[in-house]
Amino acid sequence: MIKFCVDVGVGDDSGGSSGHAGSSQGGNGGGSKMKCTYTKVDPKPPADHPAWKGKDPKKNDLYLMACSDGGQNNPASFIVVPTGQNPAPQVDPAALAQRAVNSMTLLGPDIASPREAGNYTVGVPMWMWVHQSATTYGPNTASATAGGVTVTATAKVSKIVWSMGDGASVTCNGPGTPYTSSEGMAQSPTCGHVYAKTSSGVRSGTFPVTATSTWTINWQGGGQAGQLTEVRQTNVQVAVGEVQVVR
DSSP states (O other): OOEEEEEEEESOTTSSOOBOTTBOOTTOSTTEEEEEEEEEOSSOOOTTOGGGTTOOTTTEEEEEEEEEETTEEOOOEEEEEETTOOOTTOOOHHHHHHHHHHHBOOOOOEEEESOTTOOEETTSOEEOEEEOOTTTTSOEEEEEEETTEEEEEEEEEEEEEEEOSSSOEEEESSSOOOOOGGGTTOOOSSSEEOOSSOSTTSTTSSEEEEEEEEEEEEEEETTEEEEEEEEEEEEEEEOEEOOOOOO
């Protein structure tokens, strides 16, 4: 096997990477380096091996490319290079996509309801919803550039799973519906829960509610496209009491 390393400048090839509303360019500026190690695969795998991506092994060589950026290792991948050509400075679009995601400020849900200062009652429907912004719900878009390749990624929350602290879990495929007084005792049409017991039996006197958002990221560039996933959490303490009947 033949093995060598190459430092690839990131962010300078096309005027730097770009961040859109709510995106943080973070360490995506000029002057940073992505170090890639190329290892030639020898002997070559069979012609029907998926690493060849349908190309002829007689006319091409196969390399294993592993890149790291600022101490963070990206997944290794195979690249096909015409025989006799140097594989550098080829860049893995998937690695660039992860770099674009890392430059975003993806946060946990910005919980609007339930609130820590709220008063909630056993048997009364609780409406859950979140505020939407580029950093807490999406869409959030950023790009990364290296070796003449630019990849653009767009992230958006695809679901929020609420752990209610009483053993129940509620999956909501949207931000939820804000409650208005005209709804009375109706249940939320999109994201809600009804507590069957008070939180008085919990040591803290409150239920620990956790909202976990799943960010689905679609990316494209360098002749490729793919999808990544990130997970973020937000916690809130909720007190649930019961109505006292006076006789």
